């Protein structure tokens with residue numbers, strides 16, 4: 001599916017992103033990785049919207065309707081609130097059910113330097129008047145600094161067998177896949193420029209993406225939204241990247257989804273080891289729903305994810321995991337999608353197929369309609 005050099009690059013991007021601590025509103029670590037990537041690649045451009053979302057573009061001709069791949073850079077975590085009485089307190093950020101949180105190990109980082117400042121364990125969790133959740137911390141060790149943020153104190157990433165176990169797969173692995181795809185397309189001098197969108201604050205309600213929509217920076221785009229999405233009985237880690245028919249809130253653009261399926265068939269034709277899945281990933285909602293709602297045509301692709309939002313077995317906090325082959329397959333699938341996509345907006349290929357069916361059958365339909373009508377009259 002990928003050359004050895006491409007596999008090494010895909011590994012490098014994953015390592016760089018997974019090493020960066022991140023949570024919603026504190027994404028400067030992975031944002032810096034994206035910036036460094038753009039700077040290291042001649043001819044690439046970098047655009048930042050008013051809300052700190054980044055758009056990286058490969059060299060090439062800008063289409064009227066640009067193809068873009070999109071991923072978010074945040075993950076559930078903690079905002080430090082300071083001390084009340086003797087207890088350090090945190091605000092919980094992103095969707096982790098409360099029953100998993102008690103006893104969870106947390107590591108705090110300086111928001112500017114990103115250096116680790118302290119570790120602690122989550123104690124009692126309570127609702128706050130704003131409807132959010134706060135927790136007291138136990139076993140606090142280190143220095144408290146105002147404005148620091150916390151992440152689960154889990155390994156950056158470990159590969160065991162084919163599985164990558166990491167503090168954050170969702171969605172740094174989507175972002176890593178985009179960097180790889182942009183690099184592959186630029187290396188083969190793909191004639192059209194392709195964009196990578198890196199959004200902030202998805203876990204708190206797609207807010208970064210909602211800002212992007214208001215900024216107008218993605219107005220003339222068609223977007224493949226990437227995610228790590230909780231595994232389903234119909235989409236499991238290890239069975240290939242998933243073409244995402246929809247999420248919990250909406251279904252995605254049929255023509256762009258078809259472009260992904262055509263690309264999957266093309267990759268499979270050249271690489272028999274390539275597998276892919278197609279499923280409604282309704283374990284969560286994603287930014288593709290936002291794009292479509294704002295009139296930006298969007299489809300979705302994802303990696304089937306285990307231990308979604310670090311919810312492990314028996315109420316424990318654990319690394320998320322994805323299958324490494326699925327990740328490499330996703331990169332191959334997305335690069336092929338860019339190669340296969342017609343210029344401008346996608347052609348109405350579904351209507352083409354429907355028209356061909358009509359051409360083949362309409363005479364039988366017309367003749368039989370006459371017969372049925374005649375039989376009724378006599």
Ligand SMILES: [Zn+2]
Pocket residue numbers: 072170171202227228
């Ligand atoms: Zn996500």
